[in-house]
Amino acid sequence: MIIIKQIKSMSRWAKTQKNKGRTIGFVPTMGYIHEGHLSLVRKAKKDCDRVVMSIFVNPIQFGPKEDFKRYPRDSKRDYRLAKSAGVDLIFYPSTKDMYPDNFLTYVSVTGLTNILCGRSRPDHFKGVTTVVTKLFNIIAPDIAYFGQKDAQQAIVIKKMAEDLNFPIKISVLPTVREGGGLAMSSRNTYLSASERYDALVINRALKSAKRLISSGELNAYMVISHIKKLIKQKKSVRIDYVEVVDMNSLKKINKISGGVLIVIAVFIGKTRLIDNITLKI
Ligand code: PAF
Numbered sequence: 001m002i003i004i005k006q007i008k009s010m011s012r013w014a015k016t017q018k019n020k021g022r023t024i025g026f027v028p029t030m031g032y033i034h035e036g037h038l039s040l041v042r043k044a045k046k047d048c049d050r051v052v053m054s055i056f057v058n059p060i061q062f063g064p065k066e067d068f069k070r071y072p073r074d075s076k077r078d079y080r081l082a083k084s085a086g087v088d089l090i091f092y093p094s095t096k097d098m099y100p101d102n103f104l105t106y107v108s109v110t111g112l113t114n115i116l117c118g119r120s121r122p123d124h125f126k127g128v129t130t131v132v133t134k135l136f137n138i139i140a141p142d143i144a145y146f147g148q149k150d151a152q153q154a155i156v157i158k159k160m161a162e163d164l165n166f167p168i169k170i171s172v173l174p175t176v177r178e179g180g181g182l183a184m185s186s187r188n189t190y191l192s193a194s195e196r197y198d199a200l201v202i203n204r205a206l207k208s209a210k211r212l213i214s215s216g217e218l219n220a221y222m223v224i225s226h227i228k229k230l231i232k233q234k235k236s237v238r239i240d241y242v243e244v245v246d247m248n249s250l251k252k253i254n255k256i257s258g259g260v261l262i263v264i265a266v267f268i269g270k271t272r273l274i275d276n277i278t279l280k281i
Pocket of ligand 1: 028029132
């Protein structure tokens with residue numbers, strides 16, 4: 001497995017692969033690799049000739065009071081896991097190279113980014129779309145892989161790729177869960193044993209909502225109330241939002257029909273966790 005830190009060397013490698021007629025699958029990450037990331041790598045290996053993973057804790061997608069400094073980092077562990085999953089190249093740029101002192105340009109998707117997570121994390125998606133644009137330009141992959149756990153991020157990136165004519169397919173793969181149902185996230189490492197136990201209520205509530213809808217409850221307000229009631233049973237869990245939205249536009253819906261997304265964001269202690277399920281009625 002090759003490790004490249006310089007932007008120019010990364011682009012040169014990608015161009016060489018293209019010239020040889022090879023396709024590139026790209027898995028962007030902020031490191032602290034888990035099964036969710038590795039499931040993206042495995043799919044990329046099936047689809048493409050070469051797999052590139054980026055590891056970059058992107059400072060501009062964190063708010064001033066968020067966890068940028070304490071975000072888990074362990075490059076040796078990441079290299080080992082990436083290599084064992086068959087990653088061909090890790091791109092590991094420095095912050096100084098990605099955002100030099102004279103950096104002035106940002107990419108922002110309007111409309112989809114000031115709702116849900118964007119409401120409590122105002123500049124988050126602008127940071128994500130800016131870094132993903134840079135990575136797309138540097139690596140020029142054929143397919144880029146994202147996890148459904150970050151449903152809003154996936155929708156925002158799809159829209160950005162479409163609006164800015166990136167010749168890149170965006171592939172979104174199912175959420176990978178731990179044994180008890182907790183969605184895999186690098187941030188799960190922040191949770192104490194009791195917090196981790198309480199966090200299981202998120203998936204339990206989503207599953208219970210699904211059952212409620214299957215039994216005929218199509219009123220979104222009733223479903224949201226049901227989820228909130230279940231989550232509130234855990235004193236350590238504070239709800240940021242619970243919404244039922246259209247799975248493409250992210251607009252709130254009143255009557256559940258067609259493709260919907262039930263989305264949840266909570267705080268457990270200082271840790272913010274998100275999860276969702278999609279339903280087709
Ligand atoms: O989902 C993530 O890990 C990040 O938001 C991403 C897409 C790598 C951009 O920094």
